[in-house]
Amino acid sequence: MTQEVTVNIDGAFIRAPKGSTVLDAALGAGICIPHLCRVPYLEDIGACRLCIVEHIENGRSKITTSCTLLVQEGMRILSNTDRIRKLRRNIAELLVTEAPNSRAIQDIALRCGVVETRYPFRNSDCVLCGRCVRACTGHFGEKAIGFVGRGKDRRVESPFNLYSELCNECGRCIDLCPMTIVPCDGNMKPGEGRLCGNCESKMLTEEAAQGYCIGCYMGDGFQCERSITNTL
């Protein structure tokens, strides 16, 4: 039988199986912690840093990603403090200015409260969340694509940038890519430098809804716990 532990997330006592992550526990209980690089059945790497939470330990608060933090009995987590919201907004702002035309990232940005951006827009095709790479190297083990380069040269590529014979064309990488969702109606043209905020998720980022699931595009397209339970 799976052992269960009780964790306190934002005041709610949540029972979660031992070995699961704080993010899983929160999402399962309907507490939405925005996240991008996490895919439920793949290894978590803590790359996007959106799912940061405050872990209160011995009276001290430590900020860490909830996708890599395993639940422990009696743990105290705050996922929606002013400090976390501000940091999350800054990270989402970095992401959305990098790839302003991705619908999924727009949703995340709005969910994190980004309205004005302070950096000039770029129009990248990839934010290096690594969902595709982990899908390809994870369960199926094909290893047809991987990360190449370091720092600003980091990119996703097949070996030597040639079509990899290892690829069995399962298409999982495409399914998981946050860039493949059809972009919205062009209110986010590069160079315009502001978020339009016309997406439906905007309506749901009212103060009252902070911290709870709002049924955003991330949930629909990205198999967060909510959408899995809904479709079941």
Added chain:
Amino acid sequence: MSKSKLKTIKDLAPLRNSLIKEREKLRATIVICGGTGCQASRSLAVIDEVKKQLAKHKLKKSVNVRTTGCHGFCEQGPVMVIEPDEIFYCHVSPDDAAEIVTKTIRDGEIIERLLYTDPVSGKTIKTESEIPFYLAQDRYLLAQNRQVNPCSIEDYIAIGGYSALAKTLFELPPESVVKEIVNSELRGRGGGGFPTGRKWAECREAPGDEKYVICNADEGDPGAYMDRCVLEGNPHLVLEGMMIGAWAVGARKGYVYVRNEYPLAVKHIQLAVEQARKLGILGENIFGSPFSFDVDIARGGGAFVCGESTALMASLEGKVGEPRPKDVHTVVDGLWHKPTTLNNVETWANVPSIIKNGASWFASKGAKGSKGTKILALTGHIKNTGLVEVEMGKSINDVVFGIGGGATNGKAIKAVQTGGPSGGCLPVEKFDLPVDFDALADAGSMVGSGGMVVMDESTCMVDVAKYFLTFLQDESCGKCVPCRLGIDRMLEIVTEISEGRGTSDHIELLEDLGDTMSTTSLCGLGKTAANPVLSTLRYFRDEYETHINEKKCPAGVCQALITYIIDEEKCTCCGLCKRACPHNAIAGKKKQVHSIDVDLCQKCGICMSECKFDAIQIQ
């Protein structure tokens, strides 16, 4: 004495005694630095020539030539010390060898012109111990470099090497070793300053039979080379420290992760491991005790991020050198998910002396909270550059002005950059701060691994911040968003400022972004990447403001914000600048004051260096 295997502990002392006796027979020893710095100034040629001359004068048997690791005074290289009188010669060239052998060795005369001249008093100094550069230091680790040939285990044993290991294995149970290190209050020398004893204790208590110790020699800070010199100059010391640590935490296997750009360090540590294996100091049942331990050398590919513990372990495992989240510490879940103790070269090098002399001996040196000595790499606009070792708690003033001798070319010193790219810049007003972990961290910088880059008034702090951001942008692994995109955006903003497009919002934005990066990044590199910007903003905010508001660079460094002009009163109309200008931007006829066309000028500065009358100035 034959080099047979040391089967029991009783074999060590006779070997040492015979080695010491052998050395006592010698008439003199010529110590020549063969460290990387002195090698660059041709010390190897000096060594060859000295050996040739000794053979010629039939002194080969009675005079020993010892090639050692770095002595620290790299500025004066190649350096030579003649024992037993400790005569110190600097800037020795191969041509001097014959004279040294005939005069100093054979006749006991001192060659005046090779002696070190104190720039303050102008007097020549005869012995090493009288030189102010060395006098002001508290050399313990570095002093050993002079006593041993790094390629000779006999040299190391002769000065008491491996006696701490013997003491550990037969007198101290692992718990007592951990306790001793805890009591010594030794803190990690790699940058973080984590208490070493606590790390060992946690690793010892971690469940699992298989544990590892790792020596982190992946030093990559610009201008820093402390670990390099310890590993190059005294590899057995590091090895002994690792073995004591392995005994304490219960590891049977160790790794030295050394960067491949340090060929001499790689060679010396490899040789040291082979020699130790041959003597039975590494391997099964060391000195006849139940303790077995072996070390492998892993060469790093030169990624800065691989100095981060988890990235280093990933690299050792054969994976891409990227950090992973440390929600579970590496002392529990480290290399191959086994408990692992990772320490820096200098930390390991401190261990044998703590065991030999006791925790209280070590704890008696240094300041509160930061014990012992620290090796610093003193570089930049300063007279005496090189490696210095000081007791922690000494003020920056003492290091920069006392040991370093102040600025070169009479300019005023403006700031010191400590701790490498992760550290910060401290202004001259803060130079009374002690070099200890907590004081520098509170001031927005850090001791780090010990790099100290001194900068004079000709340095622009915005430019310094830009330099470090460019370095970090290349060296960030790119895995997490705050570090990859954060550094990128920071560099973008700082470049805007340095090119005159800065706005008043930029400073606030930099501070906000810096805060986000330092709180949310995945590893230490990202967490500290904003420090160069944040610390310069803290202490040199006016420079940023001048760049933004007045579109001027006070130090005259940022090219977009300066113009070269010709001072009409000083110009002698010689035409040198006009001929030198590669862009034909200078106009003027003979006997007519020249002028620079600002539209054509590419700000290369050639005219300024050509002008003999200081008539060309930066505005």
